[in-house]
Amino acid sequence: xxxxxxxxxxxxxxxxxxxxxxxxxxxxxxxxxxxxxxxxxxxxxxxxxxxxxxxxxxxxxxxxxxxxxxxxxxxxxxxxxxxxxxxxxxxxxxxxxxxxxxxxxxxxxxxxxxxxxxxxxxxxxxxxxxxxxxxxxxxxxxxxxxxxxxxxxx
Numbered sequence: 649x650x651x652x653x654x655x656x657x658x659x660x661x662x663x664x665x666x667x668x669x670x671x672x673x674x675x676x677x678x679x680x681x682x683x684x685x686x687x688x689x690x691x692x693x694x695x696x697x698x699x700x701x702x703x704x705x706x707x708x709x710x711x712x713x714x715x716x717x718x719x720x721x722x723x724x725x726x727x728x729x730x731x732x733x734x735x736x737x738x739x740x741x742x743x744x745x746x747x748x749x750x751x752x753x754x755x756x757x758x759x760x761x762x763x764x765x766x767x768x769x770x771x772x773x774x775x776x777x778x779x780x781x782x783x784x785x786x787x788x789x790x791x792x793x794x795x796x797x798x799x800x801x802x
Contacts, residue, residue: 709750709754712753713750715753716750716753717746719749720742723772728772729772741771748765748768752764
């Protein structure tokens, strides 16, 4: 049987007055600024995949932005998407589509990139129509054959 690790309860602190000391420190503007700067540095790895340095990810993001600009200009030239410059909703849609292209080509997780690609396809490509092979002529011909077969069997 495996032994569980011994844990100490939270209520037993080495220095019970440390909470009051921290409260006093947070009242100091220099301490507060130093802690705020430390917290902003902590989130620096957002958008940086595992196994990659931040500089490498930044370079890939710059390249993704350039590719997105190129693709957006090509889509507008081909007439796949059309945005009116004086309508705010169109400009928001254009920005959202461009950002979806950036995300799709960035070094983010595959699930995030696939969601962006799905959004791009839904916006730029219409879904295929369901194919139905219903023709009245073939249905009428089948009914006619059934009736003739029934007459000949009598």
